Amino acid sequence: MIKFNIPPITGKEIDYIKTALNNQKTCGDGYFTKKCNELLAKKSECKNVLLTTSCTTALEMSAILSDIEPGDEVIMPSFTFSSTADAFVLRGAIAVFVDINPKTMNIDADLIENAITNKTKAICIMHYAGIACDMEPIIDLCKKYSLSLIEDAAQAVNAYYRGKMLGTFGDYGCYSFHETKNYSMGEGGAILINNDKMEMAEIIREKGTDRSQFLRGQIDKYTWVEKGGSYLPSDVLAAYLLPQLEAMDEINQDRLNSWNIYYKTLNPLAEHGYIELPFIPSGCQHNAHMFYIKTKDINERSSLIQHLRDDEIQAVYHYIPLHSAPAGLKYGRFVGDDNYTTKESERLLRLPMYYGLTSDTIQKVCSSIAKFYLR
Ligand SMILES: Cc1ncc(COP(=O)(O)O)c(C=O)c1O
Numbered sequence: 001m002i003k004f005n006i007p008p009i010t011g012k013e014i015d016y017i018k019t020a021l022n023n024q025k026t027c028g029d030g031y032f033t034k035k036c037n038e039l040l041a042k043k044s045e046c047k048n049v050l051l052t053t054s055c056t057t058a059l060e061m062s063a064i065l066s067d068i069e070p071g072d073e074v075i076m077p078s079f080t081f082s083s084t085a086d087a088f089v090l091r092g093a094i095a096v097f098v099d100i101n102p103k104t105m106n107i108d109a110d111l112i113e114n115a116i117t118n119k120t121k122a123i124c125i126m127h128y129a130g131i132a133c134d135m136e137p138i139i140d141l142c143k144k145y146s147l148s149l150i151e152d153a154a155q156a157v158n159a160y161y162r163g164k165m166l167g168t169f170g171d172y173g174c175y176s177f178h179e180t181k182n183y184s185m186g187e188g189g190a191i192l193i194n195n196d197k198m199e200m201a202e203i204i205r206e207k208g209t210d211r212s213q214f215l216r217g218q219i220d221k222y223t224w225v226e227k228g229g230s231y232l233p234s235d236v237l238a239a240y241l242l243p244q245l246e247a248m249d250e251i252n253q254d255r256l257n258s259w260n261i262y263y264k265t266l267n268p269l270a271e272h273g274y275i276e277l278p279f280i281p282s283g284c285q286h287n288a289h290m291f292y293i294k295t296k297d298i299n300e301r302s303s304l305i306q307h308l309r310d311d312e313i314q315a316v317y318h319y320i321p322l323h324s325a326p327a328g329l330k331y332g333r334f335v336g337d338d339n340y341t342t343k344e345s346e347r348l349l350r351l352p353m354y355y356g357l358t359s360d361t362i363q364k365v366c367s368s369i370a371k372f373y374l375r
Pocket residue numbers: 053054055056057080081083084126152154155175176177178187188189
């Protein structure tokens with residue numbers, strides 16, 4: 001079976017984890033956590049980076065830091081993972097969904113202003129497949145209406161827009177290091193703080209205490225100073241992640257090579273109008289987080305999934321648009337027309353993509369797809 005995903009491994013993980021265990025300091029913010037924070041800070045050129053237990057909790061921290069309160073509205077795409085909405089809805093906010101641009105599957109920046117009301121507190125964008133949203137108009141709107149900007153950059157680690165790493169445009173950027181992502185610690189994430197709230201972020205992440213300042217020797221005892229949660233991961237998990245961050249560019253290049261082989265091999269099918277391939281707008285340097293194709297419609301997609309399964313190839317789709325999901329109906333509303341969210345989400349199919357995918361395997365996947373359309 002050709003798997004859809006294999007979590008990345010560099011080979012150094014076990015040694016690093018052993019060192020973390022031998023350090024006899026396995027709670028958060030130890031040696032490996034600091035190293036990960038530092039590497040991410042250097043790469044992103046954002047000096048305030050904190051490893052978290054997931055992208056979901058990084059988003060939750062962003063919601064707390066943005067002072068989201070019951071009744072506030074947060075604008076976001078409906079074509080996204082539940083976590084994007086959960087973080088805000090948990091604080092009593094209403095998720096306000098806006099349609100996507102079918103070319104990128106990202107929120108359509110031109111539709112956002114129409115969804116802004118006097119209750120709007122923030123915009124949470126999501127960079128689908130590591131391909132940047134249309135940043136300039138979104139940043140302008142946040143300035144014009146004094147809104148917080150949060151980037152759900154779960155899929156966008158080491159992806160750039162006009163040379164600037166995604167996750168560094170908004171007040172807060174949230175990364176995922178889940179096993180399905182380009183760099184993994186099993187479950188994990190990070191928050192990038194691009195405003196002056198780093199001290200508060202450290203407090204929220206550490207159960208509302210100033211333990212981070214205590215660990216740095218800035219105060220001689222630590223205490224409960226604010227509302228908080230437990231959002232820092234064990235140093236053992238950071239030890240799992242660190243070798244991958246050290247090999248970030250190598251992993252990225254390997255994935256990009258795979259992405260390019262898919263694109264080149266499937267392009268004739270696209271040119272004959274059988275399928276659609278991803279579109280990379282100018283200024284976007286993506287990270288090959290995924291390779292997807294679009295079929296004619298949901299029925300064709302279902303048949304193709306079955307055909308690939310018969311050929312022992314795993315291919316998957318996502319997301320069920322949030323506005324049509326049970327929780328979306330309860331906690332959100334869609335503004336404007338759903339011209340593309342549902343239709344395009346039903347056409348999208350993700351192909352196997354992981355670090356170490358061989359060109360032979362990609363050829364098998366592409367041949368199977370060609371067989372489906374040209375039989
Ligand atoms: C867009 C998006 N946001 C958030 C998440 C949640 O990430 P995590 O599992 O690290 O909480 C995911 C995970 O797939 C995602 O795709």
